[in-house]
Amino acid sequence: MTARTDVPVPAHDSPAVWCSGLRKRYGRRTAVDDVSFAVGRGRVVGLLGPNGAGKTTVIKSLLGLVRPDAGEVMLLGRPATEPVSRAAVGYLPELFRYQPWLTPAEVLRLHVRLAGARVSGAEQRDRLALVGLDDRADDRVGGFSKGMQQRLGLAVALVARPELVVLDEPTSALDPLGRADVRDVLLGLRESGVAVLLNSHLIGEVERVCDHVVVLDHGRVAASGSLEELLGRRGLRLRLGGLDARALARLASVGTLERQGDVVTVTLPTAGAEPDANDRRVPDLVADLVALGVRVHSVEPVRMSLEERLLDILRSATPAQEVAS
Numbered sequence: 001m002t003a004r005t006d007v008p009v010p011a012h013d014s015p016a017v018w019c020s021g022l023r024k025r026y027g028r029r030t031a032v033d034d035v036s037f038a039v040g041r042g043r044v045v046g047l048l049g050p051n052g053a054g055k056t057t058v059i060k061s062l063l064g065l066v067r068p069d070a071g072e073v074m075l076l077g078r079p080a081t082e083p084v085s086r087a088a089v090g091y092l093p094e095l096f097r098y099q100p101w102l103t104p105a106e107v108l109r110l111h112v113r114l115a116g117a118r119v120s121g122a123e124q125r126d127r128l129a130l131v132g133l134d135d136r137a138d139d140r141v142g143g144f145s146k147g148m149q150q151r152l153g154l155a156v157a158l159v160a161r162p163e164l165v166v167l168d169e170p171t172s173a174l175d176p177l178g179r180a181d182v183r184d185v186l187l188g189l190r191e192s193g194v195a196v197l198l199n200s201h202l203i204g205e206v207e208r209v210c211d212h213v214v215v216l217d218h219g220r221v222a223a224s225g226s227l228e229e230l231l232g233r234r235g236l237r238l239r240l241g242g243l244d245a246r247a248l249a250r251l252a253s254v255g256t257l258e259r260q261g262d263v264v265t266v267t268l269p270t271a272g273a274e275p276d277a278n279d280r281r282v283p284d285l286v287a288d289l290v291a292l293g294v295r296v297h298s299v300e301p302v303r304m305s306l307e308e309r310l311l312d313i314l315r316s317a318t319p320a321q322e323v324a325s
């Protein structure tokens, strides 16, 4: 998490999103409870969590579409309460509908005007091409499929050259090719320094593009951190020859063992928050095995998937835990 300081930070150096202590209740139901996180410039951050966890409410609170009961939000270095803070934010809502009588070209033109931005017609066409709609630029939106509407929504979010893009379920209606296109778009944004906050149930997609993940559960941050921090290196799979009791004991000294013939899987005791470079466990283990006369045919890391980790986090009964810095 990014700590707030009293030293003024130039707007372009400050995180794209910074929120602290966000809370929102609807009647007696607490939708968001003490949520804090940051999205750095040029970072892609995934917001994950089960249905009703509060993801959309957090996004709407960040963008001023929902008034939080408590908490502070800074967007691109300015308090989110100042409308100007949203001028450089592109947003794709979870549910949206464009005027069915407009064409995509007209929708983009309208949003460029609403954003008060100067974006040439050629650049607007480029945005349509980026989302694969250039050949439908002059058709009526009313005749578009769900996936085509979603592509248009993405083009709208990107058209005014945002510094921060907030995408709420951007690929729910897309085919696999469309999802791959969006992935490329997100990676391109990251490369050009644009920050992205992505809410998606497609965990594989989040795992491929996100640098950092925030997991919400019952309105609270259940875990957050980089993929390395959250997934770590869970274990090792080794193919070994000449195993004896001493070698097995050495293997067991680093974690719990599972053996199938000459393949041994070692589950390491922690999720491996430490970076690989500082972790001497594997080279030391291999050197010791060799010294014990074991023939080491292969050593490969076994990392849990984000999906497995998410299920672990959500099933564990422990209250909110923080993994992120």
Ligand SMILES: Nc1ncnc2c1ncn2[C@@H]1O[C@H](COP(=O)(O)OP(=O)(O)OP(=O)(O)O)[C@@H](O)[C@H]1O
Binding pocket: 026, 029, 030, 031, 049, 050, 051, 052, 053, 054, 055, 056, 057, 058
């Ligand atoms: N306008 C509203 N009025 C009353 N309750 C609401 C409203 N919006 C959201 N909620 C409640 O707040 C909680 C969080 O909803 P939210 O839409 O933020 O969840 P989510 O994580 O985005 O869910 P999903 O993955 O299903 O989209 C839910 O219990 C929901 O019923």
